[in-house]
Amino acid sequence: MIRSLSFVFFVLISIQALSQEKVTLNGYVRDVSNGEELIGVTVYIPQMKAGTMTNPYGFYSLTLPKGTYEVQFSYVGYSAQTVTVNLQGNTERNIDMLGESTMMQEVVVSDKRVDENVVQLQMSKNTLDMNRVRKLPALFGEVDIIKNIQMLPGVITAGEGTSSFYVRGGSADQNLILIDEAPIYDPSHLFGLFSVFNADVIKDSELYKGGIPARFGGRLSSILEVRTKDGNNKQLSGSAGIGTMASRLMIEGPIKKDKSSFIISARRSYVDLFLRAANNDNLVHFYDVNAKLNWRHNNNNRFFAAFYSGRDVFNFGDQFGFAWGNRTATFRWNHLFNDRLFSNTSVILSNFDYKLELKDPVQGFKWTSNLEELSVKNDLSYFINTNNDLTFGYHITGRRFSPGRISPNTEASMFKEINLQHMFAIDHALYISNQQRVSEKITLDYGLRLSIFQNVGSTDLYLYNDPQNNSRPVRTDTVHYGAWKNIKTYVNLEPRAAIRYMLADGQSLKASYNRMVQNTHLVAAGTVPVPFNTWNPSGYYLTPQLADQVALGYFRNLRDNTLEFSAEAYYKDMKNVTDFADNANIFFNQDLSTEFRQGKSWSYGLELMLNKKEGKLTGSVGYTWSKTMRKVPGVNGGMEFPANYDRRHVLNIQAAYDYSPRWTFGATFTYSTGRPVTVPTGKFEYENYHPDVITERNGYRLPVFHRLDLSATYSPKKNDNRRWKGSWVFSVYNAYNRQNPFTIYTRVTKNKDGDIIGDGYTKEARMIYLFPILPSVTYNIKF
Template sequence: MIRFLIVTMLLFLNVAAWSQGKATLNGYLKDGANGEVLIGVSVYIPQLKAGTTTNPYGFYSITVPPGTYDVVYSFIGYNTQTVSIALTGDVSRSIEMGAESTMMQEVEISGERVDANVVGIQMSKNTLNLGQVRKLPALFGEVDILKSVQMLPGVISAGEGTSAFFVRGGGGDQNLILMDEAPIYDASHLGGLVSVFNADVIKDSELYKGGIPARFGGRLSSILEVRTIDGNNKNFQVQGGLGTLASRLSVQGPIKQDKASFLLSGRVSNIGAYLKAADVDNGVTFYDLNGKINLKVNDKNRFFISGYLGRDKITFDDGDAGFGWGNATATFRWNHLFNERLFSNTSLIASRFDYSLEINDPAQGFKWTSDLTEVSLKNDLSYFINTNNELTFGYHLTSRRFQPARIVPSSEGSLFKRTEFEKMYALDHALFISNEQRINDQISLEYGVRLSIFQNVGPGKVYWYEDPQAADNPVRSDSSEYNRWETIKAYINLEPRLGVRYALGEDKSIKASYNRMVQNTHQMAAGTVPLPFNNWAPSGPYLKPQVADQVALGYFQNFKDNMYEGSVEVYYKDVNNVTDFADNAEILLNEDLSTEYRQGDSWAYGAEFMINKKKGKLTGMATYTWSKVMRKIDGVNQQRDADGNVYGKTYAAGYDRRNVANIIAAYDYNDKWTFGASFTYSTGRPITLPSGKYELDGYMPNTISERNGYRMPDFHHLDLSVTLNPRKNATRRFKGQWVFSVYNVYSRKNAFTIYTRTKRDDDNHVIGDGTQKEARMIYLFPVLPSVTYNIKF
């Protein structure tokens, strides 16, 4: 730790010495129409062949020798501006950029420069173009960025009807999903039919699959960072939509012109009304609420307050039974400019995820609840040293409380008794520092390190066992009581990060990256498809942190003046202490659940191919991924060798899909009609099925010969959409838009899951003596048409 601080101080001393005789230009880049800050704008000085880009908060800073220069500001969808600036000293210059005159009715912020695919150091990163996302077909007509994430190379979908995704051999719980810096622990509505992200309020979203910057941590596989719009600080604006699945309404506008603005947005499902009209006694509903206030105090201080609240509720039998889940987040953010080159973002963040299951019955009624709450304080600083170096460093502190389960009987006569499992607490500290450095015109580097310090803390009671992984029921040998904030178990890990770019010319480059990621929280899931009823647990005496090392190599090239961008990436990932449940684990209401945990090794490797057309009437992307992910954990998938010895056999992870291909396309026929299409194909995922049966006391239990020993059928479907923008929109403030979509055009019966049952005939009668079994497939969606009407004024 002392060495870390000394190195940081020396860097600052060297910077201060270098800075003598230099001039700094800084400021913010904004959309001239609504005041929204622009992320990733290119700021370039041709005379020096040097430049920079705006950070995630729209700020830029560039330090150069004094002189008069032409400064070029350029960004996709906006008119390029060239400004002559005399830098005889430090100058602050904020620029408002105007949209290009195109046949598109509005400009979508893309969050990257046009040649970022080649010139950027970062590899294994995808920025979602929301303009293109909105043109594509959507299930039930509801635009969903997580469905678009599932179409990216290196990303595997959990299957139809779920928002879960898996990245480069990692589990669904190994993705850190952030909205305005707050973690979202379950990003799904209706069990995964649609995500919690309302496209009307999203400004920018990025997925990091590898070469992850040192400021991120806490997950092994990916970071999905979603930022919401700040709110129009020039004019009031209302937009919304009425669709098959949900209705939306957003209002934004200035509190004080050019100084403060607000955003308020809501979305609610329509399914409940349809079910009621059909006289169905089941209730299904979800809602999302997003709010934001931003305030510019002066040129050096800006404050943001944002929040999200979302919930699902599903009831059966006129409300006699049901379950629900939801997320709640709040973020307070302070952007402060210490001087022309030192930028600070300080955030106070709260996040809560909970779920509940309730049965109202006099004899067997109960309510089961569980939750995870965390509060974080983060300080990230950026020091723009010069045109060749940008230093980032900071400190993050997170406190978490895990409540595994609370069970309350619904009546005094219920068979269930009041039970509350022991709460668990944790503190997560992180110090990080990294530098983005341009060595010369060919070589650029991004290198850094993250120091992770994790503490499983009290209050709490820990049971000790003679053999915690005994084949029979483990025997408690002792217990220990821990006071509040007393450390139960601590883990310290260094997480080095490195990215290298070597330019082969103006339009092509080779990139390589290495990163180590550490995850101190574990999702204890018993199934392949993530459900909201999976508990989270901290690392502690019986769970070590999961550690992943990934290396990646890629070739990147753009064609025809950056109209097309292409890439090929290969990777290898090795994971230690990956967590699973033991074979035949007792999970439900088990107060000794820690004895059912098993940890071992996982490894994954693959190749990803992508071609992306970004300009012209026809835009789109084609991707192909080949990958393999395997696991080996003692106590899981146990087999016997020829000598009768028991061992854990290597098995495919439940999300091991070897081949995945995706094609998406949008065609702007004219300013009125846009056509969209998407096609996806993947080989079936592994599944565990019974291989036989045996008789025990008159029962016929199934026998499982191998974990994930079978595969489901291949998965594929085609979706189409048509968007109509009436020409009268161009001449009036009120603008309407129709979106017509058809999901699964050729009505492919894609398996959602497969189960076994007693064999029956077409009339559902049992065949024979009832000992024969058969496999049955459940699929979700045939061909599904939908229509959505959007408004904006």
Template sequence: MLRSLLVLTLILISLAARSQEKVTLNGYVKDADNGEELIGVTVYIPQLKAGTVTNDYGFYALTVPKGTYTVQYSYVGYKIQDVTIELQQNVSRNINLPVEAELMQEVVIEEKPLNENVVAVQMSKNTININQVRKLPALFGEIDIIKNIQMLPGVVSAGEGSSAFFVRGGSADQNLILIDEAPVYDPSHLFGLFSVFNADVIKDSEIYKGGIPARFGGRLSSILDVRTKDGNNKHFEGSGGIGSMAARLAVEGPIVKDKASYIVSARRSYVDLFLKAANEDNLVHFYDVNAKINWKHNNSNRFFLAFYTGRDVFSFGNDFGFAWGNMTGTFRWNHLFNEKLFLNTSVIASNFDYKLELKDAINGFEWVSNLQELSVKNDLSYALGTRNELSFGYHLTGRRFSPGEISPTGSSSFFAPQKQQHMYALDHAFYISDLQRVTDRITLDYGVRLSIFQSVGKGDVYLYEDPQDNIKRERTDTLHYDAWETIKSYVNLEPRVGIRYMLKEGQSLKLSYNRMVQNTHLMSAGTVPVPFNTWNPSSYYLRPQVADQIAGGYFRNFMDNQIEFSAEVFYKDIKDVTDFADNAQLFFNKDLSTEYRQGKSWSYGSEWMVSKTRGKLTGMLSYTWSKVMRKIPGVNRGEAFPANHDRRNAINLQMAYDHNDKWTFGATFNYSTGRPFTLSSGKYEYGSYNPDVIVERNSYRLPDFHRLDLSATLNPRKNANRKWKGQWVFSVYNAYNRQNPFTIYTRTKKDDDGNIIGDGTEKEARMIYLFPFLPSVTYNFKF
């Protein structure tokens, strides 16, 4: 025993001595022109064949043996910096990277020295290059990263007129969409014609489809993480644009040079102004505002405050109207405890609300609903050495769900005031993960997240003999809970692991597994997303949804990393996926828990992508084959059925050609199998209730979807010597005028003149199309 203790002591002393011989290099990497911290910069020491990347805040830390090294800093579109640093003690070194070339603030990629997509352990992740997106066609000339995301492999669009997207078989509400760490519950403007993300203020955006890091949670299918610019801390500048339907303006500059800066942007559609001038009563518009300030107290303490608000307003004369909007706020504090330990603390607030109003003396009412949440997050990273990077943290989120409140608007309205009770929830999460370089060929990224969810009072829970039996679902009792009293708790462990194996130069195999848990549920039975959906927490009757996903892939680069190729396969299994009984009554139903149905869903598929990142011609070609099925007791007679976002085949092509320094041409093409939908076979009467008769869920499919968009961008050569630089973008949406189906509805059968055929009992299906051939012109500017 004594000998064992002596040996252990000697080992610990040896390890301590070795650790004392190591030092840490850390700092921030920034854009040399505007002072923006850069995310994902590669910091590499060739002598040691070791390196790291900057985190979400532009910070890096690398612990190495003492010595003098050449440190290489590289980032797509920026000049490589080789810096010789003597490391005999801990060193803090901030690096400013200059861009390779600049045109209208767009980076022209001249070289990409490292094959990050092959070397990185992370798979099923795509980084959206906003500068490349600017070269592609856009509806009404408005750049939209959501439309770009819908073209990625493994991502399926809900169709025209929607910003919703589905990832690897998950539903739209299973995507966590973040702007500066704050959740956005509806990312659409004008029913999906635009998204809430203004391209002028976007700094970085990434989507995770699998192998999701342990610091993320709360959704099953994907994470879309969008970061906005911090603001130019060197000099004042502005940018904006005037398009066919909307205009935008962004300004930024230093508050104190190199210490504090700001950025403010605003965007508004103006179709309603033209309609109003034409004495048109049906008006629609949207607006959004982004604002951010930051302050660098010193190299160890930085503070950020970001704000977003956006709203859509529809008004149909003096009779009917509705509106919805998101509002978020984020306060961040970056603190460096020492050369190895980095902390980010965030306080985040988010509000999503919607309103429906009918102005009528007898039938008039106003309906409002919202979801509010407040979060505190502590995320830490610790640089153990060249082979280990440790991350850990704790997140706490409180939410208040307000399903709906209705009030009469007319003096004689037959609507009585009605208010559904608020619901409250607390969400705790602890996580730890380690990025470990086992050998030069093998790298592991593994961790675990502990989710503790509490549904809390104040509130009432209704008891039933059998909540899912139409005869036995009358209330039998009521449980009353005081404020903050726990109604129901759920504890789930979420393991995550990823592995990368280097085959040889420029080739790798990757494998990942992750479990995700979702405690919020979107109450919607429709197949086309609309803003009037109700969010509910996991509760007495509603269990959390749990997804397990495994994915594998092969990654290879060609032609000196100019062409990137990837092929991935995946399988996802979801337990307790939420759906609703056929003909469920969702709105203003105080017994909504009797409509819940939970079952299972499974999806699998393969994804292929080839992208060219350099040269005059750049672009991406992707193909996805996938299948998405559901089986839920009480739905479709308990038999399996395809989910409404089951699209077996999807092909997407993006191309941009830099003809010269004046003209750039772009094209996108989309094809996908038609989505399933449900048609009723008839109706029946039960008192005043006339529900549809549903024989089989999603037994029909819409026609296949395909569309070609084209664009041409003109950068006048006179821009080079001017402070004011203008740019013209000419685009054509739906170039060959394809009539893609938006949705199908049933009506009483009529002839071509609108006359009812027969006795009026015969029904017919009618298809609605959106967006024919649409040309547009946009003028962008920078000063």
């Protein structure tokens, strides 16, 4: 590792020596109205036919020969700017851009822009435009980026009522979900009716499905990176919303104008308040809080502190209750070493926990579990010249897995206290990558990530005579490992590469390859991850999961850059994917490692996307054809079977129409073929016991899924004497009342009155449906 870092700095010093005749232009690009740094702004110099983009912290740097240049700054939704710079020495130039929300009528946004869809190197990446997302229909009127992500090509959902999503054949636990760099292990509220992301505080969100940059790791399928706003450092402002099921409030403003700022938001559902008022003991609610502080000491040093806390609580009278939640904290320091070398250092805390309680005098118990994580990261960007941007860094993460503790909650309880062992792991990563502009037509991105994973003590390791035997294995020995003693180490290299080749104007071809390594495994028996599934590290019995993905794409602009079209094909090969043996016992099992089975999975597909971002009518049409299969020894008789989130055809349509300055209408439509499920194919009798016979894993498919949602937003004319502005959002979820099947189960055949028909042994399949037509109204305020 030390040798690798020494080599990196040797390269930097060598390049610096070769380019001393040049000078550097750098700075930050910000929103003029609130001081927020803008991510991904295109900085282009026509004379050089070269440029760059602002990094995730709004910083840019260009090294050029001395001279006078016109520098163009362009960003979707902002007025393009051109500045003239006489570059005779290293120069700092910060740019304030005028956004849609602050434009006067006489300001015209340039309709001639460099279209990132074609020009940028990155493929298999989607950036959500929050202004556009807010115009689309939302369940119970609550804008949810997860629901919008589920509408993207290559992304599949298990159905309604879940925030889980599946990307290019990967399972839900193979998505890394980040908020201000901190991982979120369960992104759902109320079992997926809402997500943990409050749209009022979101600054930027990006989903990487392939061609994943080397700075990311730890998951096989995708990276969802969500960044929250830094807070308005110009003036005090805020927003609020009162909805059908939840309300929210956000306030932001300067601590010291242009120097430091804050933002805080809170959201809570109030179904429990109505139920309590009706003397109903079944109380259900969720809440979450976001907060952030930032301080700009000078242009070379800036500090951030971001916090998130969210929780769901379910209480069903004196019967049972459960709760789960995420808490994160991120402390970040941005430092500019010189005109070209930018550093971000982060200390990150994350905690996910859940609790379950059965309130019964005899069968009562409490069950608690959690996963704690502490990370330290240092990411550096070195802007070598207009043709090379180098990024490198080191990450270290420590995790403590507490899979479960069960204890009696009454003296008469039949349960005894059981503590499943804590598990500990240390994850190291060292990476380096370079984005190189070879010519006007060809741009490359290549890099390497080194993953070193250590499963460590303190713990007792159980040894078995045959751990993979489907009958009950027998323990043969126990080996104790003290604190921090190494149990198992895995070292993996993760190469990454991407290329973009420009064709005629407005067209390009792109290709990418990435290897991903995942050292954590979700212990889940069902299709949809619920909070009561637990995580395990790789170790003595579990091998890290690996994925190799290649993708090829064609990108083209139509009608003078007003329409974007893309077509991407991919193939993903996954090794050591984790499943469970048939009839596995996964709850409070001290010998859980004997229930794991690891095999292979493969997925391939085609994704088509047509996107319209400008004009009164905006929207997108996306189509995905894909196939995902698995083959795991000890599962399904060792034969291959479709993954339980395998949907062959998915069509998604989104549209928003600005009818007038007062009214905006939105619609979304989704259609997908049914997902596979496992159902009994027969039964047999044994001593008056009639168990089901299951002959095939995921051998039956549910009916097709389709749904239409509608919305209308009314914005009354603003009173110039009032600072605040209100709007009404009316929405209808499942407009034509489609009964979409969520899952299927079998029961003894009964008539419509609930009486058993026949001998009581014949069974029938029954569908479970979740949501009928659901109208909602929300009142939003900005001030």
